[in-house]
Each structure stands twice: as structure tokens, then as C-alpha cells.
Amino acid sequence: MSDLLERLREQGWRLTAQRRVVAEVLNGQHVHYTADEVHARAVERLPEIARATVYNTLSELVALGEVLEVSTDGRAKRYDPNAHHSHQHLVCSRCGTIRDVHPLGDPLATLPESERFGFAISEATVTYRGVCPNCT
Amino acid sequence: MSDLLERLREQGWRLTAQRRVVAEVLNGQHVHYTADEVHARAVERLPEIARATVYNTLSELVALGEVLEVSTDGRAKRYDPNAHHSHQHLVCSRCGTIRDVHPLGDPLATLPESERFGFAISEATVTYRGVCPNCT
DNA sequence: AGCCTACATTGGACATTGTCCAAGTCAAGA
């Protein structure tokens, strides 16, 4: 954790109480919070932190590659602090549980040139859906 | 197309001018519109159609399985009329445009047994992201 | 240690997307 803050500071990130709190809220979570959930938890530690600051900080962490932005439904984006291991998601269609999985091969390689339509493609994400053992 | 309307009518769908226009806008598109884009195009044909009606109609088409709802970013959901052919999506990370694409191989096959954790997996969706020609 | 100043934070207004509802309208069966 302090590794993270240290790394960011070396990249010229000014280390403020607000940013520290946001980073602490994200750290080590097994659930992915929405921005407002992060804000709610940050407020518990630093009562006057503004919503805009949380949004700003999350965007910065995403831009710096420290956190992933995940949008599972059409609603609020969620923030995944586990950005350093490339992984895909396995989702239970009954209960919504999400597991991280590691497929074979490079998903990007599966799209032939003729199907790229002039896009400069940089990323491919795969979501597997099925019924988990608990819901069977 | 009239097939679609016919099928819906047989399911008890009341066939109104508004619904017809929404279905016509969606028909045969390989680029997927947001609800507001559908509304904008519907207005060209039926000037007084309400935004709420477009939202209602799209939700009904999704519930009836005639259209897929795709939410790739945290922004507006998009509607995919091509619900009867398996395909994947190519998304512009700038403007959010979505195209249908057909990758090589079966995405389901990329997840080894050891990574399935007892799930009965039935589906895999792949989302390719990049910058489209218009946004370059 | 104290001062500067560029960068960060704040709070509120605004934007986008979507939902809800009461009142009016109309498709389609009798």
C-alpha cells in the first residue's frame, strides 16, 4: 500500500490527505466499489472530503494504471484496485458472483484484420457467464 | 422486418406508429445506437414521438428477446438489433460507437477446465476496445 | 522554519441518461 503511494509520489503525484484516504479505501478490497461507495467510505475517515475529489482521484488512479474501471451493468462504474495482474471475469448468471480467471492465449489475436474496420485496437476483455457451484 | 412486427403482434403487442418507427430505426444496423440516438432518428419520421416512448419500446424489445442491450462503458446503453446471430463487439474508447465483429475461434474454448471453478459456463462475450477511424 | 506557488480541493451548478406518473389518445376486437 505505502508502495503504491510511494510510486505515485515519484510520478509527481502530490500526496494529500484526500488522495491517501481514497487509496486506503480501495486497498485490498475483494469487492469493487462504485465512486459513490468509495466516497461514502472515505467520508468515514475524512468527513469533509468532496465527491468531486473522489471522482478526480479515481480518474487519476485509472489514468496512472493503478486501478481498473469496470462497468458490469449500465449503471455506476466500479473500481478494481487489482490492476497489475491481467485477468478476465467469470460471472455467475444467478447470483452475480465474480471470479478472476486467466484464459489461454491472447484475446486480441482472435480478431482478424478484416474485422477491425480501421480501429486502432488496444485491448480485449472477455466475460464468461455461467452458473456457479453454489447456484447449481 | 415486417417479420419482426408480425411476430410481435402475435405475442399480443399492440402495433402503434411509434413502435413501428422504433423498430424501423433499429432494423439492419451494424452500428448500435443509444436510446437517445434511436429517439433522434425516430423523430425524423414521427416528429412528436416522446423520449419515454422510445425508452419503453426498447425495454420491451429487450424483454421479448428481439434486441440486445449492450453496456460497454459507464455511459449510455446501446441497443443491438442483431440478437439472433452470435457476434462480439468492437467499441471506440473515445466516442463509444459499437460495431459487430466476428472473431476467429470459439471464445468459450479459451478457458481451461482448471480455470472454470465448477461453473457451468454457457457464454463468453468479448469486447475489443480501440479508437475508431473517425476519432483518430 | 517560513514563504511561495503551482497544484489540489471544495461545493454547487450543470449535463447526461434513465425512470415514473397522471392525463390524454388510440388500436383492435366485439
Place this chain on the structure above:
DNA sequence: TCTTGACTTGGACAATGTCCAATGTAGGCT
């Protein structure tokens, strides 16, 4: 053609996110 229940409308409201001018402050400099 008449009736009726389903559909549409327009506007209010909700959820999420963005922007901005005023204020505060971290960290470098002396």
C-alpha cells in the same frame, strides 16, 4: 362504430458524472 385497456405524452424527478471559480495546501526553496 364503439369501447376499453393498453399506449403515449410531457414533465418532474433520480442517479451518476463533469465543470468551474474560489479557496486551501504540499513540497520545494531560501
